[in-house]
Amino acid sequence: MSQVTQASSPFIGIDPVVLDCQDPRELAGFYSALLGQEVDPNGDDDWQSLAEPGLSLCFRRVEGAVPPPWPVSRPHLDLIVEDFASGHATVARLGAVPLDPVEPPPAEGDRRQRVYADPAGHVFSLWLD
Numbered sequence: 001m002s003q004v005t006q007a008s009s010p011f012i013g014i015d016p017v018v019l020d021c022q023d024p025r026e027l028a029g030f031y032s033a034l035l036g037q038e039v040d041p042n043g044d045d046d047w048q049s050l051a052e053p054g055l056s057l058c059f060r061r062v063e064g065a066v067p068p069p070w071p072v073s074r075p076h077l078d079l080i081v082e083d084f085a086s087g088h089a090t091v092a093r094l095g096a097v098p099l100d101p102v103e104p105p106p107a108e109g110d111r112r113q114r115v116y117a118d119p120a121g122h123v124f125s126l127w128l129d
Contacts, residue, residue: 016049016056017077020067021120024048024059030119031057033094034079067121070099076115077124084114087126095119 028048040051049058081087084105100115
């Protein structure tokens with residue numbers, strides 16, 4: 001049986017989640033509207049972030065940035081919704097593209113996850129709460 005021991009290295013924290021994109025302002029606006037969080041007013045054309053405390057979501061300009069094609073794209077964001085119909089309607093209205101499945105959600109179903117691409121092509125999933 002193995003024992004878990006305290007690491008002797010200094011504390012390692014987690015940085016914000018950073019999405020590379022060609023237009024940080026556009027992508028920050030998408031996630032701001034989707035998550036109901038304000039965009040940090042200190043951003044610029046090369047860097048934007050959401051202003052909420054806790055784990056941050058940031059957007060960095062990288063010329064020619066192209067996210068990996070679906071279904072190769074890993075890791076991705078997992079977002080929780082109360083129902084797929086309203087979640088799907090919201091992300092589609094904001095410019096997300098459904099990847100799996102591509103058709104709108106049925107009124108009833110046994111599926112617990114739906115996969116989308118944000119306007120810059122980054123993959124994210126909606127999960128039922």
